[in-house]
Amino acid sequence: MGVTEELLAAQAEGLAAIEQAADLAALAAVRVAYLGKKGTLTAVLRGLGGLSAEERPAVGKVANEVRAALEAALAKRHEALSSAALEARLASEAVDVTLPGRAHPIGSRHLISRITAQVVEIFLGLGYRVAEGPEVELDYYNFTALNTPPDHPARSLADTFYVRDLSGDEAAVSGESDVLLRTQTSPVQVRTMEREKPPIYVLSPGRVYRRDIADPSHLPQFTQIEGLVVDEGITFADLKGTLDHFVHRMFGPDRKTRFRPHFFPFTEPSAEVDVSCGICDGAGCRFCKNSGWLEILGCGMVDPNVFGHVGIDSERYTGFAFGMGVERIAALKYNVPDLRMLVEGDMRFLRQF
Numbered sequence: 001m002g003v004t005e006e007l008l009a010a011q012a013e014g015l016a017a018i019e020q021a022a023d024l025a026a027l028a029a030v031r032v033a034y035l036g037k038k039g040t041l042t043a044v045l046r047g048l049g050g051l052s053a054e055e056r057p058a059v060g061k062v063a064n065e066v067r068a069a070l071e072a073a074l075a076k077r078h079e080a081l082s083s084a085a086l087e088a089r090l091a092s093e094a095v096d097v098t099l100p101g102r103a104h105p106i107g108s109r110h111l112i113s114r115i116t117a118q119v120v121e122i123f124l125g126l127g128y129r130v131a132e133g134p135e136v137e138l139d140y141y142n143f144t145a146l147n148t149p150p151d152h153p154a155r156s157l158a159d160t161f162y163v164r165d166l167s168g169d170e171a172a173v174s175g176e177s178d179v180l181l182r183t184q185t186s187p188v189q190v191r192t193m194e195r196e197k198p199p200i201y202v203l204s205p206g207r208v209y210r211r212d213i214a215d216p217s218h219l220p221q222f223t224q225i226e227g228l229v230v231d232e233g234i235t236f237a238d239l240k241g242t243l244d245h246f247v248h249r250m251f252g253p254d255r256k257t258r259f260r261p262h263f264f265p266f267t268e269p270s271a272e273v274d275v276s277c278g279i280c281d282g283a284g285c286r287f288c289k290n291s292g293w294l295e296i297l298g299c300g301m302v303d304p305n306v307f308g309h310v311g312i313d314s315e316r317y318t319g320f321a322f323g324m325g326v327e328r329i330a331a332l333k334y335n336v337p338d339l340r341m342l343v344e345g346d347m348r349f350l351r352q353f
């Protein structure tokens, strides 16, 4: 093979190698292999020395053309590979602004808090204030000052959580402690009347505790809202009007109320209030146990004995009080079949809806 043929063969091989170089590093290796000091083309050119003076210019020309062709191909391939590398980098570093973000679930207030707030709202609109009292309460406020006789069953260990004094106080340890978890929000009535002079219009939401086993209609810890009004000339008609208004705001204007005589130690007369069943509209169904009515609260006119404990003149002032269970109201309003569902941490009660 003559030198010209060798040069042309080296060019063909070199061009193929350039075309096949997959990345910039491979391309640099091809350059060294053909145009480097020990490269193929260099070796062929070294052989030019052995040519005759007539042959040399023609072969030299071919050699220059081969070098130029390889240089041009290297440059072109370099550009192609560089822009491909750039594109790859841009693609890998790209931020896709159209990707949906990570959603943080938004919670909402629990049904118990919402119902409590709704009831409070209704009574704030009637000019009531919110008054609160302690959950760990004295027997005096929870029972005695509320005209509850010493032998009343609610006081028994089977119904009330007594707080034991671990200091070793004999009476406390034996269960006859005078400190307990309040069984009702009614003691806030007494604390309020001790502190304030009539006119009194207060609402007291809060947690209460009873030694009940949790079942569909009982929880050992639940929420009550107490109302108390003391003023001159307050009558049972005021109580009825107030609770009618409350029921219409809470359950809807079409619902009816019914007052049934009842007994509470701290009110006389006392009543339980029913609201007409929202499912059957009073006709009778499973939800209302075929009675057409659902019990929602207890109420009555403040017993003069209670006024006696707090030094309010029962000749001048009269008052009414009422107490309702928030879980029960929530269950009635939203058809929750089992009160335990409200406290089991079921996320559906907290999801936004």
Ligand code: DAH
Pocket (backbone or CB within 6 Å): 183, 184, 185, 186, 226, 227, 264, 266, 267, 297, 298, 299, 300, 320, 321, 322, 323, 324
């Ligand atoms: N404290 C009563 C209970 O837990 C509810 C109640 C009834 C409260 C009548 C009152 C009332 O203020 O007048 O069952």
